[in-house]
Amino acid sequence: MSDVRRQRVARAVDVLRGQLRAPFAASTGTVVLLWASLTPSLMPRTALFQALLTALCMLAGYGAGALAGWLVRSCGGRLTGRARVIAWRVLAVAGGVGTLIMLGLSLRWENEVRDLVEVDRVGVVHLVLTVLITAVLFALLLELSRGCKALGRSIGRFLGRFLPAAASTVIGGLIAAVLIYQLAIGVGGGRLLGALDASFAAINEEFSTDVPAPTTPELTSGPASSQDWDDLGRQGRVFVASAPTAADIGEFTDEPALQPVRAYIGSGPEGVDIRDEALDAVAELEALGGFDRAVINVVTGTGRGWVNENQAQALEFMWGGDTATVSLQYSYLPSWMSFILDRQRAQDAGLALFDAVYGRWLEIPEADRPLLVVSGESLGSFGGEAAFSGAQDLATRTDGALFVGPTADNRLWNRFTDEREPETPQVLPVLDDGEIVRFADRPEEWALPGTWDGTRIGYLQHANDPITWWSPEVALERPDWLAEERGRDVSPNVRWIPGVTMLQLGVDQFSANSVPAGQGHQFGTAPVHAWAAILPPPGWTDQRTVELAEVIGDRKWLR
Structure with a gap:
């Protein structure tokens, strides 16, 4: 392999590691909300709907954990050295074993709900499909949220020329949130409603x-x-x-x-x-x-x-x-x-x-x-x-x-x-x-x-x-x-x-x-x-x- 190709592969691996890397608190929140998403509710869920629910919960857990971690670090708290290594090992073991247990329980709960509403039971294939679709959806949602975060940081860096660092970070995030909301709900929502009206008018x-x-x-x-x-x-x-x-x-x-x-x-x-x-x-x-x-x-x-x-x-x-x-x-x-x-x-x-x-x-x-x-x-x-x-x-x-x-x-x-x-x-x-x-x-x-x-x-x-x-x-x-x-x-x-x-x-x-x-x-x-x-x-x-x-x-x- 040539040196140029090795460098490209190394850069790609570094990018992948960067994308997979997550703070400890954010990872903990992701695991906890993943477990919570597998608990039963009122209706049976297909693999797709369960995956959508789990991916949304994982993203919410990631965000909540990241916020909690940021607050702790702001107050001087930080995992370092051996404590950090032990914490990650505990999370890895507990997360892996706990997720396997929750997947098994979720299948039992899912079939319990299905029995109550009198629809067919599901098996292990349902779980496999759920896991695969969840991984894809969560990755997409996480990248989207990171893009929004990057926008906030860019605005914050610009404001940092005129404001203190802490204030510029917060204000930049707020401005990014408002911009995204206005684009999605204000401009996008109005256009979406018009487009949907036109589309369904044809179906009508x-x-x-x-x-x-x-x-x-x-x-x-x-x-x-x-x-x-x-x-x-x-x-x-x-x-x-x-x-x-x-x-x-x-x-x-x-x-x-x-x-x-x-x-x-x-x-x-x-x-x-x-x-x-x-x-x-x-x-x-x-x-x-x-x-x-x-x-x-x-x-x-x-x-x-x-x-x-x-x-x-x-x-x-x-x-x-x-x-x-x-x-x-x-x-x-x-x-x-x-x-x-x-x-x-x-x-x-x-x-x-x-x-x-x-x-x-x-x-x-x-x-x-x-x-x-x-x-x-x-x-x-x-x-x-x-x-x-x-x-x-x-x-x-x-x-x-x-x-x-x-x-x-x-x-x-x-x-x-x-x-x-x-x-x-x-x-x-x-x-x-x-x-x-x-x-x-x-x-x-x-x-x-x-x-x-x-x-x-x-x-x-x-x-x-x-x-x-x-x-x-x-x-x-x-x-x-x-x-x-x-x-x-x-x-x-x-x-x-x-x-x-x-x-x-x-x-x-x-x-x-x-x-x-x-x-x-x-x-x-x-x-x-x-x-x-x-x-x-x-x-x-x-x-x-x-x-x-x-x-x-x-x-x-x-x-």
Whole structure:
């Protein structure tokens, strides 16, 4: 090998050593947070999601350890000589053995969670993939963070010409952090939102070409409608095309039924104008005869305008088709993206749609008014609550409400949960003896000992749904649902770990819709039982609820 090549190899080795070198405190923090990331949470994790979680935790541990080490060194503390050698040897042995033990335990915990939610177990291959993907992700994240640190040092060196060294270092780091934040969130976030809107706007127009516009006057884009089929968007067309027919409902009721009214306003090619859409929705509902029906269901959909068919069809079948369901599209983004990037749209949509429908509803003579209910799932529940100030407002202006899979940011849900009776758990609270508002995880839990007369407001939620239980506060404060007895199908080995639990629940959300019905964020036919408890028609029985749940569960519709 030539001298030039040897020098290049030596430089490459030196660079690699420099990249692998880490302070003792930072390395300790990395190992500790690695172990913490392997503890169980609410949902099963694929190797990719576990690796993502572990890499993020390791990076957080590295940063926390580096900060702690810097503070100790600033106060004069430093590992040197034999003490340093011993410390590194102890960390190497403890880290290696401890990591092997934690990997073994993590596999057991993972399969325990999988058994609880009834999905297939995983084996050693899962662990191997997790380790390999984690190594790659952590290396990438660490290099990115070091690049940010280098930027701060460069700014600090420049400021060092005018300021004391300590001040320039701190200020340089702060300036770098602000610059990166503004680029990522301010400039990048705005551009990202615009790019995502444009991308998903294209997806919004995709739909099966062999599904024609409806020909019945009770449906949007039908003969009585002013809305063009092409302007409804993908989820709007899915919603309208999935409507059950009068014959479908009559087969269940064994008597003549009506074609349910379904009114929907899409954002169209010009984009979203929520107030105009809400007014159009009322006009559409009027044109289709919705205000002449027995029940009007005002639904706030998820980001792209998706409406859960199990919720909508439960009321339609239950009331013999004598219903009208109205909704609108307020975003092109999937629910989780809309919630992260622009959640205000959901609240604006829920408020505008209900107020518009309610205003027209008030114009109807009181004796002739249909029953008026509101509903929404996930982000739709977050938006649907926005039209109301509290339980009494809901009870005064509606005849019932069903909110499924609420988010931890739901304003009213948070208030009702915080004001629950002291002896009741956070995962299944009781508010004012259940006089107006009730919570249920399973059908039988709607029936509390007290009376539930008048308007009934229901929250359907699962104890292991990370979308309901994730919040930033979990990073620093143990939530009640982890301080109290564990809820249904929550592993007894789930423990609160500052910072880590928040990251675990954040990653869990990506798996919450990939589990069987009755788990996570999948509610199956539970809305049938919920509506039967909240707004049953005269003469309705528990047996009919069971039969309807079977019918709804067997029905197929477009996606």
